[in-house]
Amino acid sequence: MAEHRLTFPASEDDIRKLRAGDLVTVDGHIIGIRDRSHIRIFDEGLEPPMDFSGAFLLHTAPGVRKLGPGRYEKVCIGTTTSARMVRFTEGLGRDYGVRAIAGKGGLPDEAIEPMRRYGMVYFAIVGGAAALETTQIEEIEEVAWEELMPECLWRFRVKDFGPLWVGIDSYGNSLFHDVQEAATKRLEDIVARL
Amino acid sequence: MSTVETDIQQAVEDAAAHLYVWALKDIPQDLRDALADAAERETSVPGQRVLQTILRNVQVAEDEQNLVCQDTGIAVYYCKVGEHFPLHPARIYQALYDGTVRATLDHPLRSNTVHTLTRENTGPNVGYRVPIVHWDFVPDWDGLDVKCVPKGSGSENMSFLKMCVPADGVKGIKQFVLESIVGAGGKPCPPGIVGVGIGGSADYAMHLAKEAIARPVGSRNEDPLVAQLEEELTGLLNETGIGPMGLGGDITVLHCHVEHADTHMTLNPVAVNYQCWAARRASAHIRADGSTEFDREA
Numbered sequence: 001m002a003e004h005r006l007t008f009p010a011s012e013d014d015i016r017k018l019r020a021g022d023l024v025t026v027d028g029h030i031i032g033i034r035d036r037s038h039i040r041i042f043d044e045g046l047e048p049p050m051d052f053s054g055a056f057l058l059h060t061a062p063g064v065r066k067l068g069p070g071r072y073e074k075v076c077i078g079t080t081t082s083a084r085m086v087r088f089t090e091g092l093g094r095d096y097g098v099r100a101i102a103g104k105g106g107l108p109d110e111a112i113e114p115m116r117r118y119g120m121v122y123f124a125i126v127g128g129a130a131a132l133e134t135t136q137i138e139e140i141e142e143v144a145w146e147e148l149m150p151e152c153l154w155r156f157r158v159k160d161f162g163p164l165w166v167g168i169d170s171y172g173n174s175l176f177h178d179v180q181e182a183a184t185k186r187l188e189d190i191v192a193r194l
Numbered sequence: 195m196s197t198v199e200t201d202i203q204q205a206v207e208d209a210a211a212h213l214y215v216w217a218l219k220d221i222p223q224d225l226r227d228a229l230a231d232a233a234e235r236e237t238s239v240p241g242q243r244v245l246q247t248i249l250r251n252v253q254v255a256e257d258e259q260n261l262v263c264q265d266t267g268i269a270v271y272y273c274k275v276g277e278h279f280p281l282h283p284a285r286i287y288q289a290l291y292d293g294t295v296r297a298t299l300d301h302p303l304r305s306n307t308v309h310t311l312t313r314e315n316t317g318p319n320v321g322y323r324v325p326i327v328h329w330d331f332v333p334d335w336d337g338l339d340v341k342c343v344p345k346g347s348g349s350e351n352m353s354f355l356k357m358c359v360p361a362d363g364v365k366g367i368k369q370f371v372l373e374s375i376v377g378a379g380g381k382p383c384p385p386g387i388v389g390v391g392i393g394g395s396a397d398y399a400m401h402l403a404k405e406a407i408a409r410p411v412g413s414r415n416e417d418p419l420v421a422q423l424e425e426e427l428t429g430l431l432n433e434t435g436i437g438p439m440g441l442g443g444d445i446t447v448l449h450c451h452v453e454h455a456d457t458h459m460t461l462n463p464v465a466v467n468y469q470c471w472a473a474r475r476a477s478a479h480i481r482a483d484g485s486t487e488f489d490r491e492a
Contacts, residue, residue, distance in 0.1 A: 001239065021240075023243070036313070060264070061264075061304065062264065062304070063261070063264050063266065063302070063303060063304035064304075065302055075260075075261075075301070075302065075303075075304075076260055076261040076263075076264040076304070077264055078263055078264030078265065079264075080265070080347075080348065081347075081348045081351065081381050083381055084351075104348070104380065104381075104383065104439065105348065105379065105380040105381035105382070105383070105439070105440055106379060106380045106381070106440055124380070124439065124440075124441060126244050126247040126248060126251070126439055127263075127348060127380075127383040127439060127470070128248070128251070128262065128263040128265075128346075128348075128383045128470055128471055128472040129247055129248060129250075129251035129263075130251070130260075130261060130262065130263045130264040130265075131251050131252075131254040131255035131258060131260040131261065131262055131263075132247065132250060132251040132254045133264075134258075134260060134264075135254060135258065149315075150304055150305075163243060163247060165240060165441060167441075175441060175442070176379065176380065176440060178442075179379070179380075179435065179436060179437065179440060179441065179442040180376075180379055182435055182442070183376045183379075183434045183435050183436050184376060186433060186434055186435055187372055187373065187376050187434060190372060190430055190433055190434070191369050191372065194365045194368055194369060
């Protein structure tokens with residue numbers, strides 16, 4: 001298990017250096033996205049008003065305080081369950097050049113192939129650890145699609161964002177697949193002796 | 195603990211407003227102990243790092259006076275109403291509703307409640323039939339106990355019901371609980387509390403599963419047979435290797451709590467309701483004169 005520090009937006013070369021199980025800390029800019037903002041892009045066909053190339057997308061719907069038109073300050077920002085949004089993985093890589101998707105709980109196996117093909121990774125964060133995560137977000141720099149509050153698109157500036165585990169790498173490996181496979185096997189043994 | 199004296203509906207509203215925010219910020223000691231104990235027992239490298247991050251997060255929430263988790267949940271209250279408590283449950287409901295609104299606007303808290311078909315936000319964590327309130331009535335008493343359990347969606351989405359048949363027996367119950375938790379993997383923010391409801395009817399089994407997650411962490415059912423099942427399931431679930439946040443490890447659950455009801459001779463329902471590691475709950479004991487004692491451990 002290697003440890004890395006990466007700045008986003010990132011290049012394909014940066015991403016190809018990461019292997020499933022590695023630990024990563026992130027600086028730079030990341031974009032918050034969630035169910036409804038994905039649906040707007042892929043099901044309703046609207047172009048996202050933010051640049052996704054090389055981007056780090058975080059599955060989040062932040063708790064914020066409104067300061068003025070389009071201006072918000074953080075209250076509590078954490079991460080939601082990623083699996084609900086797995087069907088958007090391929091489009092994010094193919095059409096928009098996204099490099100990293102981060103959330104909690106893992107992405108199902110259907111994310112493995114698009115991540116290999118387009119040079120993307122899935123980062124697993126510690127779900128529920130929002131108080132800590134909030135301290136790693138320096139500022140909310142931009143908010144788009146405010147009418148979807150809190151499921152808008154958010155641009156955050158972050159420092160020391162993590163710890164993040166490479167849950168799926170760009171070579172077809174998934175930590176979550178491996179854990180699930182091993183657990184299923186153990187389950188068979190447990191059930192056999194019930 | 196603190197004491198508030200005011201008129202009775204206002205007292206209940208004040209209690210709800212306080213409980214909702216307090217539950218989100220300051221997790222109970224029994225849960226803190228269970229998480230610290232898990233960190234001592236976990237041997238996998240990622241599992242260990244996850245648990246250390248969780249413990250650090252609980253401390254940061256305390257230092258920064260922030261919420262432990264950003265998911266302010268769906269507002270759930272458990273009420274025990276004494277038969278002589280001087281406020282009708284219809285008014286108690288209104289007070290809980292108003293308290294939820296006030297907490298959400300004043301803090302401010304993220305508003306999560308949407309119309310289930312249009313998905314449009316319905317207001318400050320309230321809506322049609324939200325908050326969700328469960329009622330118990332107690333004879334020969336004039337008090338009111340309110341327990342607030344803001345329930346996060348990551349764990350609530352990992353709820354499962356199976357109508358086992360009598361021939362499936364206790365083995366069928368155990369198997370379904372194990373399959374549910376392995377299937378849930380890292381999604382419900384393990385290691386948390388697995389609530390299991392058995393017996394009753396389909397709806398009542400799920401109600402019991404939810405009641406089970408709201409108990410003090412690691413408490414045991416009064417029925418020794420059920421308590422034995424809790425112990426056994428806790429051990430078996432931790433043999434699955436799902437581990438903290440599903441990254442693999444020894445600690446998949448902090449505890450398994452089981453609640454039961456007698457059932458029909460042809461029924462064998464089993465319901466699973468997961469509660470994430472940030473198992474938030476906070477209680478208030480309200481007396482007939484409106485004075486209130488807050489209690490993090492109930």
